[in-house]
Amino acid sequence: MTATEGTPRPIHPPVTRHHPQSGSLQARPIRRALVSVYDKSGLEELAQGLHAAGVQLVSTGSTAGKIAAAGVPVTKVEELTGFPECLDGRVKTLHPKVHAGILADLRLDDHRRQLADLGVEPFDLVIVNLYPFRETVASGATPDECVEQIDIGGPSMVRAAAKNHPSVAVVVNPARYGEVLEAVEVGGFGLADRRRLAAEAFQHTAAYDTAVASWFTDRYAPEDAYNGLPEFVGETLERKGSLRYGENPHQAAALYTDGEPGGIANAEQLHGKEMSFNNYVDTEAARRAAFDHDEPCVAIIKHANPCGIATGHDIAEAHRKAHACDPLSAYGGVIAVNRPVTIELAEQVAEIFTEVIAAPAYEAGAVEVLAKKKNIRVLKVEGLPTRPGDVKFLSGGAVIQHTDVFQAAGDDPANWTLASGEALSADELAELSFAWRACRAVKSNAILLAKDGASVGVGMGQVNRVDSAKLAVERAGEERARGAYAASDAFFPFPDGLEILTAAGVKAVVQPGGSVRDEQVVEAAAKAGVTMYFTGTRHFFH
Numbered sequence: 001m002t003a004t005e006g007t008p009r010p011i012h013p014p015v016t017r018h019h020p021q022s023g024s025l026q027a028r029p030i031r032r033a034l035v036s037v038y039d040k041s042g043l044e045e046l047a048q049g050l051h052a053a054g055v056q057l058v059s060t061g062s063t064a065g066k067i068a069a070a071g072v073p074v075t076k077v078e079e080l081t082g083f084p085e086c087l088d089g090r091v092k093t094l095h096p097k098v099h100a101g102i103l104a105d106l107r108l109d110d111h112r113r114q115l116a117d118l119g120v121e122p123f124d125l126v127i128v129n130l131y132p133f134r135e136t137v138a139s140g141a142t143p144d145e146c147v148e149q150i151d152i153g154g155p156s157m158v159r160a161a162a163k164n165h166p167s168v169a170v171v172v173n174p175a176r177y178g179e180v181l182e183a184v185e186v187g188g189f190g191l192a193d194r195r196r197l198a199a200e201a202f203q204h205t206a207a208y209d210t211a212v213a214s215w216f217t218d219r220y221a222p223e224d225a226y227n228g229l230p231e232f233v234g235e236t237l238e239r240k241g242s243l244r245y246g247e248n249p250h251q252a253a254a255l256y257t258d259g260e261p262g263g264i265a266n267a268e269q270l271h272g273k274e275m276s277f278n279n280y281v282d283t284e285a286a287r288r289a290a291f292d293h294d295e296p297c298v299a300i301i302k303h304a305n306p307c308g309i310a311t312g313h314d315i316a317e318a319h320r321k322a323h324a325c326d327p328l329s330a331y332g333g334v335i336a337v338n339r340p341v342t343i344e345l346a347e348q349v350a351e352i353f354t355e356v357i358a359a360p361a362y363e364a365g366a367v368e369v370l371a372k373k374k375n376i377r378v379l380k381v382e383g384l385p386t387r388p389g390d391v392k393f394l395s396g397g398a399v400i401q402h403t404d405v406f407q408a409a410g411d412d413p414a415n416w417t418l419a420s421g422e423a424l425s426a427d428e429l430a431e432l433s434f435a436w437r438a439c440r441a442v443k444s445n446a447i448l449l450a451k452d453g454a455s456v457g458v459g460m461g462q463v464n465r466v467d468s469a470k471l472a473v474e475r476a477g478e479e480r481a482r483g484a485y486a487a488s489d490a491f492f493p494f495p496d497g498l499e500i501l502t503a504a505g506v507k508a509v510v511q512p513g514g515s516v517r518d519e520q521v522v523e524a525a526a527k528a529g530v531t532m533y534f535t536g537t538r539h540f541f542h
């Protein structure tokens with residue numbers, strides 16, 4: 001098994017790529033550093049390294065305590081300001097002696113003169129990381145506790161240092177400490193590096209403030225929401241890795257994460273080639289399709305549309321049934337399953353050329369079986385998406401809607417209306433219900449024929465419902481279409497689409513109803529002796 005072979009390639013550039021003597025412009029020696037960090041990992045080694053390189057350290061409360069405990073001389077901020085840290089840490093570094101030392105543009109004689117007059121020494125390096133606001137919210141803390149974790153002094157220092165990057169280097173990420181220690185050895189960071197560090201710092205404070213603003217909007221301005229859609233939507237995405245290319249080879253592409261755990265973007269790749277842009281998009285569609293069902297379910301996707309969805313007593317049976325829907329199209333498909341992958345399923349999948357398999361877990365040995373195929377990408381996807389809304393970007397803005405989820409009112413067969421024919425038995429109704437849920441995974445206009453808890457014919461993405469119906473029937477073939485359970489994602493505007501299905505001999509049809517010509521459609525179903533239910537709910541999917 002090649003555990004990390006396919007993980008996206010990180011593309012954060014190191015900041016110290018040039019030796020100051022060998023081309024780095026305007027390196028600034030680091031003589032004095034201000035260190036104030038919540039996350040104290042790597043702090044002792046950093047402080048020791050800076051001290052060894054002759055850098056004076058100034059620091060806040062417990063950061064200073066930890067540095068001193070490591071045997072490194074450190075000046076407490078309070079000694080510098082002559083003002084005690086107070087109000088439970090709400091005021092520590094918010095003082096002109098700190099901020100003038102960070103903000104003085106040392107390229108300017110006048111700024112240097114003013115510092116001298118004021119008796120303020122400049123800082124060359126600012127190392128800060130912020131109170132864990134997002135983590136505190138996620139822990140279920142009380143509103144007061146969350147508010148207390150909004151860092152004020154930290155972002156002020158970070159933004160000040162980033163603004164003043166011609167004079168100051170700013171570091172917000174403990175992963176950069178190694179580069180800091182390299183830089184002090186070679187005469188400091190060059191201007192290009194300080195600019196890059198400043199960009200990283202502003203990204204850090206922007207993401208932080210976005211999290212705070214979103215939390216405040218949701219919690220304290222709900223009356224400004226329209227049907228639960230907030231007045232302000234902020235999201236920051238961080239590039240997680242490069243992709244070979246986008247939807248087509250001439251399109252550059254990269255993978256981004258919102259920093260929250262779970263979901264496809266944060267899936268762990270256990271084996272296989274690098275994921276492509278299209279692999280990610282198809283895996284997202286496959287995950288959505290497979291997790292629409294409570295029973296063990298497998299969805300096989302090509303170009304975001306299903307070429308097979310099925311449930312089974314176990315996941316291997318579900319896969320056999322899903323694959324049988326359209327074996328030709330399943331070649332090179334993307335598979336998602338809603339249960340742990342068993343050895344039996346792994347052996348079946350390894351027989352078929354498959355681009356991706358995504359599952360919440362893998363039984364012992366299953367990944368090794370799949371890994372016999374060099375190219376299959378094996379993803380472990382944990383956590384279901386918690387996003388309450390779908391965003392579609394438009395030129396100049398976006399449209400945002402509540403995520404389409406199954407409704408008790410229209411998606412539970414107990415609440416359907418019998419529009420024509422004989423009422424179905426409980427087992428038959430379960431078959432029709434499977435068709436209805438599976439149809440939601442098909443791009444509109446969608447018609448899906450199912451039998452025995454498996455799709456047998458799918459008509460997807462057509463610009464009229466008649467063609468979708470024809471496609472579903474044709475793909476099912478005469479024998480499988482006869483007696484099948486049919487679902488339509490939206491109403492039949494005319495009887496013609498329905499008549500394609502009844503002519504093929506389907507046993508029952510489920511559709512939302514609501515067309516002005518419902519009467520004609522019902523009449524056509526009744527004439528053909530076909531049972532038809534109305535759900536009252538539509539599931540377009542574009």
Ligand SMILES: NC(=O)c1ncn([C@@H]2O[C@H](COP(=O)(O)O)[C@@H](O)[C@H]2O)c1NC=O
Nearest residue numbers: 038060061062063090092093094152153154
């Ligand atoms: N209020 C201030 O003046 C202030 N100055 C720095 N901080 C934060 O205090 C933390 C470090 O404090 P300590 O060294 O006491 O652990 C850092 O996360 C820093 O971002 C502050 N805290 C909150 O705003």
